[in-house]
Amino acid sequence: MTTQHLGGPNDCPNPIEAAVLMDYWLAALPSAAEEGVEQHLMTCDGCGDRLREVIAIAEGLRALARSGSLQVVISDQFVKHAAETGLRVREYAPPRGESVQCTVAADDDLLVARLAVGLTTASRVDLSWCDPRGIEHQRMADIPIRAEAGSVICQQSITWAKASPTATMIARLVAIDDKGDERLLGEYTFHHTRTIPGPPGWGRP
Amino acid sequence: MNVGLSDADLGPRIAAGDREAEAEMCRRMGPRIRLYGLRHLRSPSAADDLVQQVLLKVLEALRSARLREPDKLFQFVLGTCRMTVLDLRRSSYRQEALLVMFGGDLVPDPPPIPRLDDRQLARCVQALKERERSVVVMTFYDEQTAAETARFLGISEANVRVIRHRAIQQLRACMGATL
Numbered sequence: 001m002t003t004q005h006l007g008g009p010n011d012c013p014n015p016i017e018a019a020v021l022m023d024y025w026l027a028a029l030p031s032a033a034e035e036g037v038e039q040h041l042m043t044c045d046g047c048g049d050r051l052r053e054v055i056a057i058a059e060g061l062r063a064l065a066r067s068g069s070l071q072v073v074i075s076d077q078f079v080k081h082a083a084e085t086g087l088r089v090r091e092y093a094p095p096r097g098e099s100v101q102c103t104v105a106a107d108d109d110l111l112v113a114r115l116a117v118g119l120t121t122a123s124r125v126d127l128s129w130c131d132p133r134g135i136e137h138q139r140m141a142d143i144p145i146r147a148e149a150g151s152v153i154c155q156q157s158i159t160w161a162k163a164s165p166t167a168t169m170i171a172r173l174v175a176i177d178d179k180g181d182e183r184l185l186g187e188y189t190f191h192h193t194r195t196i197p198g199p200p201g202w203g204r205p
Numbered sequence: 206m207n208v209g210l211s212d213a214d215l216g217p218r219i220a221a222g223d224r225e226a227e228a229e230m231c232r233r234m235g236p237r238i239r240l241y242g243l244r245h246l247r248s249p250s251a252a253d254d255l256v257q258q259v260l261l262k263v264l265e266a267l268r269s270a271r272l273r274e275p276d277k278l279f280q281f282v283l284g285t286c287r288m289t290v291l292d293l294r295r296s297s298y299r300q301e302a303l304l305v306m307f308g309g310d311l312v313p314d315p316p317p318i319p320r321l322d323d324r325q326l327a328r329c330v331q332a333l334k335e336r337e338r339s340v341v342v343m344t345f346y347d348e349q350t351a352a353e354t355a356r357f358l359g360i361s362e363a364n365v366r367v368i369r370h371r372a373i374q375q376l377r378a379c380m381g382a383t384l
Contacts, residue, residue: 018373018377025244026344027244027348028350028351038241038283039279041237041240042234042241042282042283045237048237051240052316052317052318052319056318056321057321057326057373057376057380060321060326061330061341061342061344061376062345062346062348064326064342064345065341065343065345069327070327070331070342072335072339072342073335073339074339074342074343075354075357077353077356077357078342078349081346085347141334142334143335143336143339144335144336144358146358146359155342
């Protein structure tokens with residue numbers, strides 16, 4: 001990184017790496033490195049343009065993360081924080097091997113499934129989503145787990161759920177061993193009833 | 206226009222009363238100050254306020270020839286940014302009256318933050334591996350620190366950064382980013 005070249009031209013002979021710019025934006029750089037980045041940015045419009053691209057990605061990701069439209073495994077802390085910051089969180093926690101009646105309202109922001117499970121003997125865990133016939137529709141492979149957590153928290157896409165017709169989906173947590181063999185850790189059935197007025201986004205399976 | 210001038214040329218010309226050099230200094234430094242403001246104040250309007258206040262102070266110093274080393278202009282501007290952000294945090298709008306009088310003339314139109322295709326970004330994020338997606342969502346939802354994410358994943362902070370960097374790299378490629 002240099003701070004020597006003149007301001008003006010939009011190229012840079014020694015550009016700051018995008019990863020460093022992202023860390024800078026996230027306030028994740030040590031102070032000495034941050035100082036270097038700021039000095040560089042104060043003389044370099046090329047890297048300023050690159051930082052604007054990084055900011056665009058960061059802001060896009062922030063909006064996406066807050067939209068609740070992603071299917072993703074999240075932490076308990078994340079769910080609590082979302083609720084504290086005013087998001088309307090709808091949460092279902094069926095016991096292992098049992099089912100739950102569920103729905104989603106038009107003003108819900110996040111939809112969360114809390115799946116109680118023992119993870120102490122598993123190193124890799126997949127979360128499989130099946131229909132009542134047992135046909136797998138989606139597999140979330142090698143989800144992040146913590147052995148001592150005692151549950152997996154999965155955010156389901158709120159956009160998908162709001163468009164969904166009345167239907168039953170089964171979540172299956174499976175441990176995968178080194179040979180690729182599967183062992184069922186838990187199965188959870190969600191009987192979703194559509195309560196939002198208007199037609200669903202697709203037909204009943 | 207003084208676009209061919211280096212940053213170091215601007216100070217002496219402004220001290221000599223060159224109004225075009227003043228305009229060029231504002232045009233050049235304004236967007237850089239705004240980026241600093243976005244990073245530290247996290248608000249476009251606060252960043253715009255910072256641009257106005259810093260340019261006022263820098264212009265005042267340059268007009269009265271208080272910048273002794275012209276090639277240190279960027280350091281002077283950066284130092285003024287830091288002091289002004291501290292001031293802003295202490296008391297929000299101490300210079301409001303000055304800004305009402307002169308502020309509108311000082312802020313050049315900043316380069317826009319690029320627009321992303323939100324749907325494409327969602328597709329790109331959904332295509333990440335589960336662990337990477339979790340890290341991305343938890344990092345950017347509320348700028349959670351690597352330490353908090355590391356605690357959830359049961360891995361080191363350094364590993365969280367590696368996963369985040371890898372994910373961002375993939376997202377940039379997926380989005381066709383040019384950086």
